[in-house]
Amino acid sequence: MARIGILGATGYTGVELVLALEGHPEAELVFLSSEASAGMRLQQVFPRLSGCTKIRNLTLRTAADCQDASVDVVFSCLPHGASAEACSAFLAGGAKVIDLSADFRLRDPSDYPRWYGKPHPLPAKLSEAVYCIPELHRQDLAGASLVANPGCYPTSILLPLVPLARAGGLGAGLVIADSKSGVSGAGRKPSLATAFCETNESFSAYKVGRKHQHLGEMLQELGRARTGGVPLVFSPHLVPMERGILSTLYIPLAASWTGARVRDLLAETFAGEPFVQVLAGEDGLPSTSHVAHSNRCHIGVAEQPEQDIVVVVSVIDNLVKGASGQALQNWNALFGYPETLGLAP
Numbered sequence: 368m369a370r371i372g373i374l375g376a377t378g379y380t381g382v383e384l385v386l387a388l389e390g391h392p393e394a395e396l397v398f399l400s401s402e403a404s405a406g407m408r409l410q411q412v413f414p415r416l417s418g419c420t421k422i423r424n425l426t427l428r429t430a431a432d433c434q435d436a437s438v439d440v441v442f443s444c445l446p447h448g449a450s451a452e453a454c455s456a457f458l459a460g461g462a463k464v465i466d467l468s469a470d471f472r473l474r475d476p477s478d479y480p481r482w483y484g485k486p487h488p489l490p491a492k493l494s495e496a497v498y499c500i501p502e503l504h505r506q507d508l509a510g511a512s513l514v515a516n517p518g519c520y521p522t523s524i525l526l527p528l529v530p531l532a533r534a535g536g537l538g539a540g541l542v543i544a545d546s547k548s549g550v551s552g553a554g555r556k557p558s559l560a561t562a563f564c565e566t567n568e569s570f571s572a573y574k575v576g577r578k579h580q581h582l583g584e585m586l587q588e589l590g591r592a593r594t595g596g597v598p599l600v601f602s603p604h605l606v607p608m609e610r611g612i613l614s615t616l617y618i619p620l621a622a623s624w625t626g627a628r629v630r631d632l633l634a635e636t637f638a639g640e641p642f643v644q645v646l647a648g649e650d651g652l653p654s655t656s657h658v659a660h661s662n663r664c665h666i667g668v669a670e671q672p673e674q675d676i677v678v679v680v681s682v683i684d685n686l687v688k689g690a691s692g693q694a695l696q697n698w699n700a701l702f703g704y705p706e707t708l709g710l711a712p
């Protein structure tokens with residue numbers, strides 16, 4: 368059994384991890400952190416967890432109080448900034464860290480202030496971190512101590528786009544990523560923008576074009592997939608649903624590429640992957656409800672009459688494939704377990 372700690376267990380991604388680890392045969396939970404609810408049990412904060420046996424004897428402790436715990440793995444579900452600082456003690460103690468925040472996703476320390484508005488709290492560790500969407504980067508995980516779990520929007524966009532960039536299928540011109548997210552993407556901390564009366568029966572765009580912080584990691588990973596990178600604009604939207612992301616990608620195609628060829632490439636790339644499904648043409652396009660509460664990504668390819676562009680639609684659950692499910696998949700891959708362990712198909 369691996370001894371596991373969760374930093375930020377009272378957040379939406381933390382709770383999702385607790386639920387998944389309950390069904391993981393190799394996981395023993397050793398600590399759960401919270402600042403606001405320290406001293407309580409997690410089941411008191413989330414009564415729906417009352418059936419989880421692995422947390423029954425644990426009391427929530429502050430992140431600082433957890434630092435002396437003896438653990439093999441720490442999942443950090445803290446906000447960026449706080450996460451890097453809290454992770455550093457565990458890394459120094461020899462634990463493996465899987466960080467769900469954005470703190471270790473950008474390799475170049477100068478990118479962090481550009482996207483997150485402040486200097487990186489632990490720049491020396493950035494070169495050790497492995498950015499990993501397992502279906503695209505699992506070969507990079509060998510021997511890693513620090514895994515940067517990708518962002519939710521980037522997971523939905525990079526899964527279809529990176530194979531196409533690697534294969535030379537992208538033409539000249541901009542790729543446009545237009546994404547919609549459920550409100551849980553903003554986390555549990557209350558804010559005016561995510562209050563019920565602001566989001567219910569409303570649909571809004573935010574940080575459109577080249578402003579959203581997730582653009583940084585997407586440009587970085589597309590730069591690794593194709594020499595010279597891929598020009599990308601990204602417009603996220605908030606939709607009045609609890610969970611899920613749908614990304615629609617408008618992709619210019621290289622000469623001799625067609626929508627059918629794109630679908631074939633993606634189907635071949637993800638054949639044998641338990642969590643990524645490329646829909647056949649007759650199956651239409653995916654919806655967020657098709658993947659809710661699962662670690663799956665469904666990808667649909669809409670061929671266009673003039674074959675100069677293709678439109679690709681990708682859906683995930685932001686809290687699972689976009690966060691905690693992918694983190695668990697990364698842990699499984701890192702420790703040599705089947706990647707599906709603890710994750711419902």
Ligand SMILES: NC(=O)c1ccc[n+]([C@@H]2O[C@H](COP(=O)([O-])OP(=O)(O)OC[C@H]3O[C@@H](n4cnc5c(N)ncnc54)[C@H](OP(=O)(O)O)[C@@H]3O)[C@@H](O)[C@H]2O)c1
Pocket residue numbers: 374375376377378379380381400401402403404430443444445446447449450467468469517518519551552553554555556685686689690
């Ligand atoms: N939500 C998503 O869809 C999603 C997807 C991918 C990645 N992420 C990333 O995953 C991380 C967690 O997201 P989330 O949605 O679960 O957030 P959340 O619901 O707001 O939860 C944040 C957690 O961190 C704790 N916390 C907050 N500030 C802290 C601090 N300064 N020091 C120590 N603990 C602190 C909170 O504990 P208390 O409030 O109990 O004190 C809570 O347990 C974030 O970095 C986020 O960007 C989120």
